[in-house]
Amino acid sequence: MLDWSSDPFHNRTVLTLAGDAPGVTAALLAVYEVAAATIDIRRHHGVHPRVGAVDVVPLVPLAGISSGACVALARALGRLVAERFGVPVFLYEDAATRPERRALENIRRGQLAGLTRRMNQPQWRPDFGPRTPHPAAGVSVIGARSILIAFNVNLATDDLTVAREIARTVRASGGGLPHVKAIGVQLGGGRVQVAMNLTNYCQTPLQRAFDAVRLEAARRGVAVAGSELVGLIPADALDAAGAHHLQLEDFGPERLLETHLGGPLATPGAPWES
Amino acid sequence: MLDWSSDPFHNRTVLTLAGDAPGVTAALLAVYEVAAATIDIRRHHGVHPRVGAVDVVPLVPLAGISSGACVALARALGRLVAERFGVPVFLYEDAATRPERRALENIRRGQLAGLTRRMNQPQWRPDFGPRTPHPAAGVSVIGARSILIAFNVNLATDDLTVAREIARTVRASGGGLPHVKAIGVQLGGGRVQVAMNLTNYCQTPLQRAFDAVRLEAARRGVAVAGSELVGLIPADALDAAGAHHLQLEDFGPERLLETHLGGPLATPGAPWES
Numbered sequence: 001m002l003d004w005s006s007d008p009f010h011n012r013t014v015l016t017l018a019g020d021a022p023g024v025t026a027a028l029l030a031v032y033e034v035a036a037a038t039i040d041i042r043r044h045h046g047v048h049p050r051v052g053a054v055d056v057v058p059l060v061p062l063a064g065i066s067s068g069a070c071v072a073l074a075r076a077l078g079r080l081v082a083e084r085f086g087v088p089v090f091l092y093e094d095a096a097t098r099p100e101r102r103a104l105e106n107i108r109r110g111q112l113a114g115l116t117r118r119m120n121q122p123q124w125r126p127d128f129g130p131r132t133p134h135p136a137a138g139v140s141v142i143g144a145r146s147i148l149i150a151f152n153v154n155l156a157t158d159d160l161t162v163a164r165e166i167a168r169t170v171r172a173s174g175g176g177l178p179h180v181k182a183i184g185v186q187l188g189g190g191r192v193q194v195a196m197n198l199t200n201y202c203q204t205p206l207q208r209a210f211d212a213v214r215l216e217a218a219r220r221g222v223a224v225a226g227s228e229l230v231g232l233i234p235a236d237a238l239d240a241a242g243a244h245h246l247q248l249e250d251f252g253p254e255r256l257l258e259t260h261l262g263g264p265l266a267t268p269g270a271p272w273e274s
Numbered sequence: 275m276l277d278w279s280s281d282p283f284h285n286r287t288v289l290t291l292a293g294d295a296p297g298v299t300a301a302l303l304a305v306y307e308v309a310a311a312t313i314d315i316r317r318h319h320g321v322h323p324r325v326g327a328v329d330v331v332p333l334v335p336l337a338g339i340s341s342g343a344c345v346a347l348a349r350a351l352g353r354l355v356a357e358r359f360g361v362p363v364f365l366y367e368d369a370a371t372r373p374e375r376r377a378l379e380n381i382r383r384g385q386l387a388g389l390t391r392r393m394n395q396p397q398w399r400p401d402f403g404p405r406t407p408h409p410a411a412g413v414s415v416i417g418a419r420s421i422l423i424a425f426n427v428n429l430a431t432d433d434l435t436v437a438r439e440i441a442r443t444v445r446a447s448g449g450g451l452p453h454v455k456a457i458g459v460q461l462g463g464g465r466v467q468v469a470m471n472l473t474n475y476c477q478t479p480l481q482r483a484f485d486a487v488r489l490e491a492a493r494r495g496v497a498v499a500g501s502e503l504v505g506l507i508p509a510d511a512l513d514a515a516g517a518h519h520l521q522l523e524d525f526g527p528e529r530l531l532e533t534h535l536g537g538p539l540a541t542p543g544a545p546w547e548s
Contacts, residue, residue: 002534018535062531062539147531147539151520210520226523232531234539235509241516246425246484249500257336257506260276261292265336265421265508 001027003232009187010195011046012055014150016231018062021073028057028077029084032140036085041112041138047185048195049105051112052087052138056104059095059144070144071095075127078142082129085137088119089128092143097127104141105181112138149198149237150230151206153213154191156223160184163192166216170194170209177212179204191225201234207241275301277506283461284469285320286329288424290505292336295347302331302351303358306414310359315386315412321459322469323379325386326361326412330378333369333418344418345369349401352416356403359411362393363402366417371401378415379455386412423472423511424504425480427487428465430497434458437466440490444468444483451486453478465499475508481515 003016017027032054039053057077059070071094078089096102100123107115112133118124119131126139133139155163163184168174171182179200185193194213198204214224236253243251253259277290291301306328313327331351333344345368352363370376374397381389386407392398393405400413407413429437437458442448445456453474459467468487472478488498510527517525527533 002531003529062535063537153521206516207519224521226521228523229525229529232529232534235513235530235532238516238520238530239509239512241519242480242512242514243516245481245515245519246512247427247498247500249502251503255277255503255506256509256512257276258509260506261336263337 005230009046009185010048011044012048012050014230021065021069024059025073025077025080029080032081032085032087036087036134036137040136041133042136047187049108049111049183050138051108051115052133052140053136054081054087054140056092056141057143058093058148059142060147061144067094067144067146074142074144078128078140081140081142082126085134086130087134087137088126088130088132088139090139090141091127092141093145095143098123104143107141115139145199147201147234149201149206149233150196151198151209151227152193152195152230153210153227154187154193154225155217156225157192158186158190159222160186160192162217162220162222163194165220166213167194167196169216170196170212177204177209180209201237205240205244206233206237207244210241279504283320283459284322285318286322286324288504295339295343298333299347299351299354303354306355306359306361310361310408310411314410315407316410321461323382323385323457324412325382325389326407326414327410328355328361328414330366330415331417332367332422333416334421335418341368341418341420348416348418352402352414355414355416356400359408360404361408361411362400362404362406362413364413364415365401366415367419369417372397378417381415389413419473421475421508423475423480423507424470425472425483425501426467426469426504427484427501428461428467428499429491430464430499431466432460432464433496434460434466436491436494436496437468439494440487441468441470443490444470444486451478451483454483475511479514479518480507480511481518484515 001015002018006013017024035053041053059074061067061070074091074095078091081087082089090101090107091097092101092104092107100106116133167182167184170176171180172178181197183195185195187193196209198209217224257265275289276292280287291298309327315327333348335341335344348365348369352365355361356363364375364381365371366375366378366381374380390407441456441458444450445454446452455471457469459469461467470483472483491498531539
């Protein structure tokens, strides 16, 4: 487990697991086992949309594995989860079996209640498992995709409509930035958040999404209070944001010492700001 | 050779060499040999201060070598250079033999003419070699230090006084940012530049130096046209600038996938902007 994060407003835990195919499969089955024993989706509250106790499992090829192998792994895991836990499984993104199921937000539309209604239709039959949700664990969505950056920008206002308006403006489905999904959510302490998924950070980098939210917020007289990453990110996503801030001309990874040395430096300490 | 850069205005080439002590010593002696055969400092023009054909050689511990070993290497190289090429050598920074010779700008004050005059005084006797500069190759400054970032910010004006004023304001010696050296220089094409050295990027990060120059320029109605790095930088310097731009809360290297995986990812392509 490389990373985990959790907060009471989203009421959602994001785990980042890395390993070979058998290791990751075993770890994920353990996650399902604990979730099935401890989470009742009927009594669940939180600002983030969800359809199940183990809501979504994306398998991402990091190194030494192909996208196709991750699709095969998603299918094998889906079959096991349905068999062992009686949970209906939908395959999504690169593992989707129907075009309308590629996008997670399509599967999750109307959350568990909405999906439950659709499951009676032939085109919304689950890929594995029963045609009705598990009473406590709901439904699970499993798939394969490339790296996604979950990036949330907090606004210095308690007005949820501002966050929702900005989310609608910046997201791809509203004619905004390509490869960006966004929703507005309410946090505690007089803050709202634009919660984003960047599905192709090479095409739409972090800084462009951040700058778009900041500009839209400023237009409404609202400041950005801060931002957060959920899970881990590739270093080049952050390097590009740094090069952007510094207005560096002709920057590329060949300008980094580590690129040439093939390993970390013995530096005195990183310049992270508090 | 990891990197080199050169431009007609500075009329100066910066080479980045990495290797073990014998390899780096052999490579540097080859640099001196070519420079002695091809460069005549008497006929040299350029906006950057200098005292010799091989102006300055900083030895930087990157991995698997101590600062003390780099000091010893600087002394050994200085002796060889003086013997083989008849060039006076001053040791600087961690290798300095007198406190007033630690800072490169003290040695280079008044450039070669100024240093030549001082070399008659006992406290400005070179560490190795003759007490008068080599006619064509001048003097050479050799030392050991930690990583320095050479970072230049280009301004959208041809008014050199603006760059000089900003340099005086932001540099440590003018009561500005700690660990920052800065000069204003004239470039071609209606541009001037604030050329900076950041001698401790963990204490004064890139983004703080950049933001200071940008603010001082804006106060004078001048925009930043871009920036450039001379040589290579450590990745964490750029990561910190990215985290700063994105207003990331609680960011650290543990949020990077590569930190956990111990190697590069197989990513589809970096998000560098044109």
